[in-house]
Amino acid sequence: MSKRILCLLLAMLLLCTLVPAPTVAAAGTKLVALTFDDGPGPDTNRLLDGLKARGAKATFFLVGNRASGYLAQIKREYDEGHQVACHSWDHSDLTKLGNSDVKAQFTKSYAVFDKACGSGTSYVTRAPYGNANDRVRNVVNTPFIYWSVDPQDWKDRNAKTVKDRIVKDAKNGSIILVHDIHSTSVDGALQAIDVLQAQGYEFVTVNELFRRRGVTLCNATTYYSCGESTTDLGAVQKPEITYRAVNGGIQVSISAQKGATIYYNTSGDRFTAQSQKYTGPFLVSSPCTVYAVAAFNLNGSRSAQVSQKLTQDGFRQQAKTPVVTIENGVLTMRTDTAGASLLYTLDDTDPAVLARKYSGPVTLEPGVVVRAMAGGDQFSNSAQVRLYYSVRGNVFVDVFPGAWYCDAVDQVSQLGLMNGLGDYRYAPGDSLTRGMMVTLLYRYAGQPLKNDNKRTNSFSDVPNGAYYAQAVEWAYRTGIVNGYPNGCFQPNGKITRQELCKLISCMMKYRGFPLPENSNMTAQFSDGTQVSGWARPYVNATVKAGLIKGDTGGTLRPNGTATRAEAATILLRMLAYEKR
Numbered sequence: 001m002s003k004r005i006l007c008l009l010l011a012m013l014l015l016c017t018l019v020p021a022p023t024v025a026a027a028g029t030k031l032v033a034l035t036f037d038d039g040p041g042p043d044t045n046r047l048l049d050g051l052k053a054r055g056a057k058a059t060f061f062l063v064g065n066r067a068s069g070y071l072a073q074i075k076r077e078y079d080e081g082h083q084v085a086c087h088s089w090d091h092s093d094l095t096k097l098g099n100s101d102v103k104a105q106f107t108k109s110y111a112v113f114d115k116a117c118g119s120g121t122s123y124v125t126r127a128p129y130g131n132a133n134d135r136v137r138n139v140v141n142t143p144f145i146y147w148s149v150d151p152q153d154w155k156d157r158n159a160k161t162v163k164d165r166i167v168k169d170a171k172n173g174s175i176i177l178v179h180d181i182h183s184t185s186v187d188g189a190l191q192a193i194d195v196l197q198a199q200g201y202e203f204v205t206v207n208e209l210f211r212r213r214g215v216t217l218c219n220a221t222t223y224y225s226c227g228e229s230t231t232d233l234g235a236v237q238k239p240e241i242t243y244r245a246v247n248g249g250i251q252v253s254i255s256a257q258k259g260a261t262i263y264y265n266t267s268g269d270r271f272t273a274q275s276q277k278y279t280g281p282f283l284v285s286s287p288c289t290v291y292a293v294a295a296f297n298l299n300g301s302r303s304a305q306v307s308q309k310l311t312q313d314g315f316r317q318q319a320k321t322p323v324v325t326i327e328n329g330v331l332t333m334r335t336d337t338a339g340a341s342l343l344y345t346l347d348d349t350d351p352a353v354l355a356r357k358y359s360g361p362v363t364l365e366p367g368v369v370v371r372a373m374a375g376g377d378q379f380s381n382s383a384q385v386r387l388y389y390s391v392r393g394n395v396f397v398d399v400f401p402g403a404w405y406c407d408a409v410d411q412v413s414q415l416g417l418m419n420g421l422g423d424y425r426y427a428p429g430d431s432l433t434r435g436m437m438v439t440l441l442y443r444y445a446g447q448p449l450k451n452d453n454k455r456t457n458s459f460s461d462v463p464n465g466a467y468y469a470q471a472v473e474w475a476y477r478t479g480i481v482n483g484y485p486n487g488c489f490q491p492n493g494k495i496t497r498q499e500l501c502k503l504i505s506c507m508m509k510y511r512g513f514p515l516p517e518n519s520n521m522t523a524q525f526s527d528g529t530q531v532s533g534w535a536r537p538y539v540n541a542t543v544k545a546g547l548i549k550g551d552t553g554g555t556l557r558p559n560g561t562a563t564r565a566e567a568a569t570i571l572l573r574m575l576a577y578e579k580r
């Protein structure tokens with residue numbers, strides 16, 4: 001069985017089984033394909049104007065060696081929805097050429113056509129003089145399109161004659177052969193279109209003639225017409241662009257009829273086989289226009305182009321983060337975005353999911369985690385605010401239940417030993433400075449220097465008026481600190497854990513609760529040998545008393561810095577030690 005017969009059988013089988021109930025268009029839909037050979041030529045632009053004015057599509061079987069001089073016309077043919085096809089490089093009788101010469105007739109032509117249509121475009125074939133055989137068809141390996149109506153326009157250069165012959169012979173499914181290198185042929189063809197359109201004929205490309213009738217064109221196979229079938233799958237429908245505002249921009253979706261490929265861009269560039277194919281919704285983050293076409297083949301089987309402008313109005317404004325205050329257990333919220341709603345939860349769940357709408361001050365139970373945001377239909381949601389209204393009535397943005405230091409920070413805050421840093425910020429992970437630690441101890445001691453502004457220390461780096469100045473003066477007088485040998489105190493230096501041990505030991509002695517001496521606690525830590533000689537008695541004493549502990553890895557980190565969260569814990573242990 002020849003390849004062609006197999007192909008035909010397959011096509012018929014497909015028709016019977018796979019083609020879904022074709023839409024049978026308005027009774028009498030008559031499709032014809034007008035084809036123009038041997039161009040382009042000086043009359044091609046005039047022909048394209050005439051086709052455009054009539055809403056007619058055609059197929060152009062171009063000769064490759066003429067094409068270079070007419071790239072603008074070929075581009076126009078392709079862009080205006082006509083079909084570009086190949087009629088060999090130099091109009092040779094292909095049956096008289098060897099295989100490699102036949103091949104070259106087409107590869108050379110395609111390279112020129114691609115300059116106008118884009119690489120990847122597929123071109124059907126018409127052999128010059130209609131001369132081909134199985135060998136030629138298999139070498140070229142595209143569908144071969146011949147004709148069923150021949151008005152002999154190359155012989156009789158008379159527009160009326162050409163028109164009359166086309167009108168007389170054309171019927172549903174016809175492929176009509178004309179040559180756009182003769183101006184009489186261009187005139188005759190345009191006049192024939194007017195007559196046949198009035199009789200209900202629609203002028204489509206070769207690709208569309210067969211697709212709409214549900215016929216798949218096969219390679220190396222010759223077609224003379226599409227037959228009298230009235231099956232009509234309809235013209236290629238325009239794609240539909242829809243969009244919706246989402247966080248971060250606009251999500252664009254494009255839909256088209258089943259089986260069609262959607263090509264799109266935001267540049268407005270012409271569509272070729274290399275253009276971006278749509279595979280699913282995409283995000284656009286700034287105003288632009290989205291262009292799209294649907295196509296079964298961009299070369300002559302495509303929809304009209306559609307576009308959708310996405311203006312700034314389409315992008316939802318993000319609501320500003322609300323200002324949330326908790327004072328004396330009363331929650332108040334406001335936003336600077338007019339029209340935005342305030343949403344909140346009291347159980348640490350996401351307010352974007354299930355929230356209460358804020359309408360006025362809310363009295364809180366202690367121990368709740370508040371989450372709040374601004375949003376609403378016309379806005380994208382603001383960033384969220386998360387606050388802990390503690391069991392002791394403190395408010396934190398960075399201390400939450402579940403943290404190991406949460407209760408200690410809550411307690412020292414309530415006792416007034418440690419203050420936050422403003423805006424409900426406690427900064428539990430921040431390193432503790434020497435000035436801060438001495439201030440904590442001073443508060444612990446009850447701020448005994450209240451009305452005494454005399455200064456007995458001579459630390460050059462402790463300015464009068466610094467928040468820690470009075471605390472340092474007190475610590476100096478009591479002997480808890482004595483500074484560095486160079487006369488500095490380094491109030492902004494980060495306190496090391498072994499320095500902390502010395503301060504705590506001296507403090508407890510001053511308070512009348514001296515820590516146990518003469519132990520060797522450092523030996524149990526893997527990094528115990530890193531404790532400096534001067535610090536060893538203090539480290540031993542504070543560890544023995546349980547005021548300082550190693551971390552879970554069995555290390556003491558004597559030269560590591562202490563955090564504000566650790567300081568809170570140690571202050572509570574000191575209080576407990578005094579109450580033993």
Ligand code: ZN
Pocket residue numbers: 037038087091128129
């Ligand atoms: Zn020809």
